[in-house]
Amino acid sequence: MEINKNISIDAVTDKILHIYSKGAVQAESFAVEAGLPVEGTLQKITAEGEDGGIYATKSLEIRMHSDGAMDIYDRDGRLLCAEYTGERAVQQDLTEEEREQMRQEGHAIYDDVGNCSFQVCKCLTGDEVIYGLGDKTGFLNKKGYDYMMWNSDNPDPQVENQTFRAMYKSIPFFIVLREECVYGIFLDNTYRSYFDMGFESGEYYWFGAEGGWPDYYFIAGDTIADIITGYTSLTGRAPLPQMWTLGYQQSRWSYGSAEEVLEIAKNFRKYGIPCDAIHLDIDYMDHFKVFTADSKAFPDIKKLSDELAAMGIKLVTIIDPGTKLEKGYDVYDEGIRNGYFAKDKDGSVYQNVVWPGDAVFPDFTSKKVRDWWGGLTKRLTEKGIRGIWNDMNEPASFDGPLPDDVVFGGDGKKRFHKEVHNVYGHLMAKATYDGLREHDGRRPFVITRACYSGSQKYSTVWTGDNQSLWAHLQMSIPQLLNLGMSGMPMAGTDIGGFGSNTTPELLCRWIEASCFAPLFRNHTAKYTKKQEPWQFGEEVAAINRKYIELHYKFLPYLYDLCYEQTKTGLPILRPLVMHYQRDRETWECNDEYMVGSKVLAAPVVQQGAAARMVYLPEGVWVDYWTGERITGKRYIVKEAALDVCPLYIKAGSILPAYGKMQSIEPENIDTLILEYYPEKKAGRAGGVSRWEGSSRYEHYQDNGVDFAYEDGEYNLYVFTFHAMRKNGLQVQMLHEGYGRKYKNIKAVVR
Ligand code: GLC
Secondary structure, eight states, X not given: OBXXXXXXXXXXXXXXXXXXXXXXXXXXXXXXXXXXOOOSOOEEEEOOTTTOEEEEOSSEEEEEOTTSOEEEEETTSOEEEEBOOSOOOOOOOOOHHHXXXXXXXXXXXXXXXXXXXXXXXXXXXXXXXXXXXXXXXXXXXXXXXXXEEOOOOOOSOOOSSGGGGSOSEEOOEEEEEOSSOEEEEEEOOOSSEEEESSSXXXXXXXXXESSSOOEEEEEXXXXXXXXXXXXXXXXXXXOOOOGGGGSEEEOXXXXXXXXXXXXXXXHHHHXXXXXXXXXXXXXXXXTTOTTOOOTTTSSOHHHHHHHHHHTTOEEEEEEOSOEEOOTTXXXXXXXXXXXXXXXXXXXXXXXXXXXXXXXXXXXXXXXXXXXXXXXXXHHHHTTTEEEEEEOSTTTOOSXXXXXXXXEEOGGGOOEEHHHHGGGHHHHHHXXXXXXXXXXXXXXXXXXXXXXXXXXXXXXXXXXXXXXXXXXXXXHHHHHHHHXXXXXXXXXXXXXXXXXXXXXXXXXXXXXXXTTTOSSEEEOOOTTSOOOSTXXXXXXXXXXXXXXXXXXXXXXXXXXXXXXXXXXXXXXXXXXXXXXXXXXXXXXXXXXXXXXXXXXXEXXXXXXXXXXXXXXXXXXXXXXXXXXXXXXXXXXXXXXXXXXXXXXXXXXXXXXXXXXXXXXXOGGGOOEEEEEEEOXXXXXXXXXXXXXOOEEEEEEEEOOSSBSGGGGTOOEEEEEEEETTSTTOEEEEEEEEOOSOOOSEEEEXXX
């Protein structure tokens, strides 16, 4: 609905408003791809001045001021979000001489925020916290910091400072939580954009972009979960993964030969450590030419993948977008022949330098190019490759950044680099996903480093080049939680740290801290110490084994959360605040997380620590290791020797578990164990503990491989367990469509 000459508002639902300027109408969204339902009704209630007026949906009221500013209320009259119309705080500026002096000492000076073509400025009330914004460094609460959305490859140590305003991913979505309300804002704009979350002034926050139009969504709800569900109803949700992709994965830049890869695989089996995949980093290629293999080091990838498959291990390969500029290399030749690469402003093919040296960049804004690229992945799947890891797709370039005016022809819809930079990785992931889906038939396993809002539909992500630093282990928790709240549930960090050398202690604490991560991959850089689980002796290997086994044990729980996510968009790893929103103590909890709603993990992330404080929210919690029942809404001190990651199960929960396995083969899983964690003991009878209570749990099962579930080939169970009754387990089927059911379903009281 046109509100005034600048602004239109549509009610996507009664709680989601699409607020945009006229120009945005022609813009095609890269994130909201399924089209927008306009299901809500927006009505003008009163007129106020020329441009003002009050508009309302069933849930929200928008009060327009005559100057175009808008305040959004709920229908109870509570002000959710007010436009800031006061004076802007002007930062003290430096003279050019002072700047030069700073630069000479190596300080980075940023003065680029002035280039916005629009800025939207909203009031801060003082009591809020802000979450989301993708993979940004720092803490869970983004308030007080400023960020940039410009997909960037920067391997320097990442911390919560100004240098890292931009990271690999651009997810221009955030959630504002206040004592009395919560809302989200998604700026659907792919240009370089800025999010100043109260850095400039404590009175307001603002966001803006260097191009495009104001085009954003205001998402209301009662809970953080509502906001995430709303956001993912627009941008999509992660489809169910192949089950094995949830398993442990081992990587290194780079395993240098087929023999080395086999050796690594054999070691996993020798040490009895579960493992589902090994990754081949760039050196498997022939001179870094994508979709080729080095004929000396990897003469027969099919044979290698078959040998690994016999050990239950899959092969995943890296694919970068930078395509080697070399006449006679068929991918290059074909791309040149068909005009598939991005062009310089003079019409010649644009080139820069990446791993292969001189390289050109596929224009993924073109469907033709995406189809071509997707087709090329067949060369890998034919050799038994089971997953594709997309890297350097910001796109990274070694010979300076791509100029703003590099042209992406996009099937006749010409765009410049400055507009599509932030969706380059997104479109590459989409090309890879679509290609794999079409010719492989299994659920595509794609990992991407760069992405945009909506990439969750196509890809898992990892947080890029972290370092083996305790600060980065600490940061991995809020980073994954904010990614999850930004609609990106399938995520992980390089376990052990990528750059610099890990230590035995750090590797142990990292595997513990990641033990429920949906992407569970140890990866490290070329020049670093080896960091496979057995490289530091038996104690470290045993700790790795313990937590990798724990991850596999709770695989059905993780898979159930993946299923739940397809319905709600809720992440697998969640900040405590998502389930205990009324408890302020949880709002800035950076070093604990929930797995679904039933498990709380409080990893040790301090070097040398053998104990830590743990905040347990309200209710009773069962210490996973000791069985102790602890009443929450308080801090406790938990002793945690090197092999202990403090874990708590919400009393009253059922958790589904599988028996031990070395790799995930859903077709061989016959037994499901239901662990019931009751709140209290009813006493002892005949020397045996008796427990009270009952619980209910919904469980999803399918073949874990392909899309048959879309045709109803899945089972949805409801288990009800009464601890006091003999044979107290009841099994009901809500949906019965998958023929291979469990042979045994057992309940145990923990
Ligand atoms: C980039 C990636 C890293 C990879 C390396 C070599 O730094 O982030 O994961 O190992 O390139 O391909």
